[in-house]
Amino acid sequence: MIGQDHDASDANVPGVNGKHAVHVRLIRPGEGAAAVAVAAAAGAPGTFSGSPLEAALDQFGGYVPFADLRGAHGWCFGAFSDDRLVGVVYACSPVNFIRSFRPEHHAHLIQTLIEIEILAVDDGSRGCGAGTALLSHAEQHFRELGLQLIVAKIDATDKQVMLWYRHRGYTLARNGESCFINTPEGPAGINAGPVDGEWRLAAKAPHASIVRRTSGLWLNRVDGQAS
Numbered sequence: 001m002i003g004q005d006h007d008a009s010d011a012n013v014p015g016v017n018g019k020h021a022v023h024v025r026l027i028r029p030g031e032g033a034a035a036v037a038v039a040a041a042a043g044a045p046g047t048f049s050g051s052p053l054e055a056a057l058d059q060f061g062g063y064v065p066f067a068d069l070r071g072a073h074g075w076c077f078g079a080f081s082d083d084r085l086v087g088v089v090y091a092c093s094p095v096n097f098i099r100s101f102r103p104e105h106h107a108h109l110i111q112t113l114i115e116i117e118i119l120a121v122d123d124g125s126r127g128c129g130a131g132t133a134l135l136s137h138a139e140q141h142f143r144e145l146g147l148q149l150i151v152a153k154i155d156a157t158d159k160q161v162m163l164w165y166r167h168r169g170y171t172l173a174r175n176g177e178s179c180f181i182n183t184p185e186g187p188a189g190i191n192a193g194p195v196d197g198e199w200r201l202a203a204k205a206p207h208a209s210i211v212r213r214t215s216g217l218w219l220n221r222v223d224g225q226a227s
Contacts, residue, residue: 022130024137025062027076027088032057035078035088042120053090069095071110077138079121079130086125089134090118091142094151097190105184112181113190114142116152135168143206149181149219150206153192153199165202171210171217173201179210179217189216 027035032054039047047053056064062076074092078085094115098106116138121130142150152170154161162172173179178189179201192199203210203217211220 021081022086022128022133023080024077024133025080027057027062027078029061030058031061031078031085032059034085035076035090038085038088038122039090039118039120041122044118044120047118064092066093066095069093069098069106069110071107072098074117075114075138075141077134077141079125079134081125081128081130085122086128087121087130087134088118089116089120089138091116091138091150094190097188101183101185101188108184111146112183113149113151114147116150119152131164132168139204139206146207148205148207149179150204151179151190152202154202156192156198156200162200162202168204170202170204171212173203173217175200177201177216179203179219180215181219 033049035057036047036049036051036054040049056074057076062078064074064076066072066074072093072095074090076088076090079087091114093110094113097113098109101109116135119131119134121134139150152165154165154172156162156175166172171179173191175197176191176193176195178191180187180189190201192201201217203219205219209220211218
C-alpha cells in the first residue's frame, strides 16, 4: 500500500496523435483545486471549488483516509502532460454498501472491492490516451493491493462511455442489475441504482472474471466457482 511515497506508482505513457506523453502519478498534497477543477469541468457529481474532496486532496494527496469508516480510503491519480494536469481518476471504498454489513465484516469488504467515482479528462486533452492511462494505472494498483472487484457507475445514456469501458474489459450490468459477491454474511449485490435510473454498473475482476447469470452479474474465481 502506498502511503507517503507518492512517486512509488508513477507511470509514463507515450503520447498519441502528436500530443505530449502522459505521466500518471498520485495527486500530491496541495493539488486538490487542480484535480477538482478537471473533474468539475467534465461534469463529475460533487466536484466544485471548496468541496470536501478538494479539501481532502489538499490535505492528504491521493491517498485519502475516511474518518467515518475505519480502514476505508480513496485513491486519486492524476494524468500529466507537459507538467499540466489533464485528467484524474478517483476511486474509493463503497461506503454505503459496506455499512450495510456488520462492523466486524467491514475490513473484509474494504479489502474486496473498490468503486471508481470519477474518471475525467480535460476537453483539450482527449485523444491523448490520458483516460486509458489513468484507468490502466489504477487497475494495476488495485490488482497489486489484492482487490477482487472494481466497479464504476456510468451514465446509462452515454453509449460512447459504455463502449469505452467494454473495450477495456468491463462487463456492463443492465439497468438496475447487481453484481454479486460472496461475503461473510452471504451473497450480496452492489448496483448503480433503480431499474429506471440514470446509471449503470460496469464491473471488472482483476484476479478472476465476471459472469452473467439469471440473478445478475457474479464475481467468478479462476476455478469457475463464484467467489
